[in-house]
Amino acid sequence: xxxxxxxxxxxxxxxxxxxIVITGPTATGKSGAAVRLAKEIGGExxxxxSMQVYKGMDIGSAKITEEEMEGIPHHLIDIxxxxxxxxxxxxxxMASEAITEIVSRGHIPVICGGTGFYIQxxxxxxxFTEEPAEETERYRQELETLAASAGPxxxxxMLREADPESAEAIDPHNVKRVMRAxxxxxLHGRKISEHNRAESEKRLHGQEHSPYExxxxxxxxxxxxxxxxxDARVDEMLSEGLIEEARRLYPLFFQEGKTDSFTxxxxxxxxxxxxxxxxxxxxxxxxxxxxxxxxxFAKRQLTWFRRERNVTWINIDxxxxxxxxxxxxxxxxxx
Numbered sequence: 001x002x003x004x005x006x007x008x009x010x011x012x013x014x015x016x017x018x019x020i021v022i023t024g025p026t027a028t029g030k031s032g033a034a035v036r037l038a039k040e041i042g043g044e045x046x047x048x049x050s051m052q053v054y055k056g057m058d059i060g061s062a063k064i065t066e067e068e069m070e071g072i073p074h075h076l077i078d079i080x081x082x083x084x085x086x087x088x089x090x091x092x093x094m095a096s097e098a099i100t101e102i103v104s105r106g107h108i109p110v111i112c113g114g115t116g117f118y119i120q121x122x123x124x125x126x127x128f129t130e131e132p133a134e135e136t137e138r139y140r141q142e143l144e145t146l147a148a149s150a151g152p153x154x155x156x157x158m159l160r161e162a163d164p165e166s167a168e169a170i171d172p173h174n175v176k177r178v179m180r181a182x183x184x185x186x187l188h189g190r191k192i193s194e195h196n197r198a199e200s201e202k203r204l205h206g207q208e209h210s211p212y213e214x215x216x217x218x219x220x221x222x223x224x225x226x227x228x229x230x231d232a233r234v235d236e237m238l239s240e241g242l243i244e245e246a247r248r249l250y251p252l253f254f255q256e257g258k259t260d261s262f263t264x265x266x267x268x269x270x271x272x273x274x275x276x277x278x279x280x281x282x283x284x285x286x287x288x289x290x291x292x293x294x295x296x297f298a299k300r301q302l303t304w305f306r307r308e309r310n311v312t313w314i315n316i317d318x319x320x321x322x323x324x325x326x327x328x329x330x331x332x333x334x335x
Contacts, residue, residue: 017103018333019212021111022325023048023119023305024219025298027229031064033219033321034112035072040326041110044073044102046095048113048122051267054082056249059242060269062233075102082252082264088121095122099212116304123210139186143179158182163191215332217325218305221316230294237269238287246273254278268293 020043022034034045047053051061055078063077075098080086095111095118102109111119120126147155156172159181166181184192220226246269253265254274265271269290276286305311312328314321 016211016213017099017109019099019109019111019123019214020325020329021048021119021123021214021216022219023112023114023116023217025226025301026062026114026294027226027233027298028219028221028316029321030112030114030219031068033325034110035064035068035070036322037325038072038108038110039070041108041329042106043108043110044075044098044105045069045110045112046098046102047074047076048091048095048111048115048118049077050086050091050115050118051264052077052113053080053086054078054084054264055080057082057245057264057267057270059237059240059245060267062237082249083262085263087263088118088126091115091118092121092126096211114301116301123212123214123216125209125211136183136187139183140179143182147175147179152178155179155182166192214310215329216308216311217321217328218308218311218313219316219321220302220313223299225317226298227295230298231291234269234287234291234294242269243273243283246270247277250274250277268297 020037020041022030022037024030034043037043038045047064049061051057052063053076054061057063064074076091076094099109111122113119143155146158152173152175155175155178156167156170159170159178160167162185163181170177170181172178181192184190249270253262265274272281272286272289272293275281275289276283281289312324314324
């Protein structure tokens with residue numbers, strides 16, 4: 001029994017909507033916990049996953065099934081064509097709209113997913129300064145031409161001169177990030193390091209600078225146990241038809257030869273199998289890389305969430321995580 005069924009976004013005494021976030025590395029049971037909580041509190045779930053938003057990318061993204069949803073409304077799942085761009089800015093816009101709709105029904109939005117930057121963008125109102133499309137594309141082409149002639153070192157030298165602080169934080173061979181910093185400087189007349197520092201301040205102050213009153217839960221567990229779960233889940237995905245799914249998606253992205261231009265084509269589980277389908281690696285190597293890259297991704301997720309100050313960490317190896325989530329909700333918001 002619990003006493004949080006009456007939790008509501010109405011009559012809270014706060015001008016800000018209440019939002020619950022359940023996140024953590026892959027394979028920690030976030031989706032199941034979110035569904036169970038939503039059933040108890042009259043919640044609706046908003047996916048904070050960068051791949052589950054795409055239609056037809058089901059097995060590789062571990063997309064929740066209709067049966068697993070148990071009748072709970074889910075938002076931002078299965079709504080975009082895989083060739084469409086999806087970003088933190090777009091997520092923030094779409095998730096904000098979903099929150100408004102959910103709150104208007106007197107329900108509680110439950111954000112569930114492991115894409116940390118998307119969650120931060122929503123909670124802290126991170127500023128994604130709009131850039132003029134034509135000018136952006138023209139300058140991008142200039143930089144790509146320069147990169148082809150002068151190489152990564154030439155681009156990096158430009159960044160060192162324009163924004164030494166950003167240059168210190170960026171790998172000289174990460175051409176995409178170097179170009180992004182140069183483009184920001186050119187288009188906005190200010191350093192991207194200054195912009196990032198200002199946005200970082202919002203994260204440090206958490207609730208004070210958030211458009212929402214939120215509770216932020218991070219699920220985690222023993223690393224070796226988690227890695228074994230990840231390996232087992234990859235094997236399960238393969239048995240469920242991941243190879244066939246990748247084979248069906250491959251022509252969507254690579255009609256005119258292999259390219260990395262589509263965001264969805266970079267999803268772990270897909271990009272490795274696409275490399276196999278294009279003849280670059282063996283299937284055995286693709287499977288090995290999927291497991292290795294998923295483990296590395298889980299490690300990066302944990303590192304990302306450790307930067308957060310206003311979170312409650314819940315060890316999934318110490319019992320039902322929902323028990324701790326309930327307790328914390330009751331302490332902070334009452335029931």
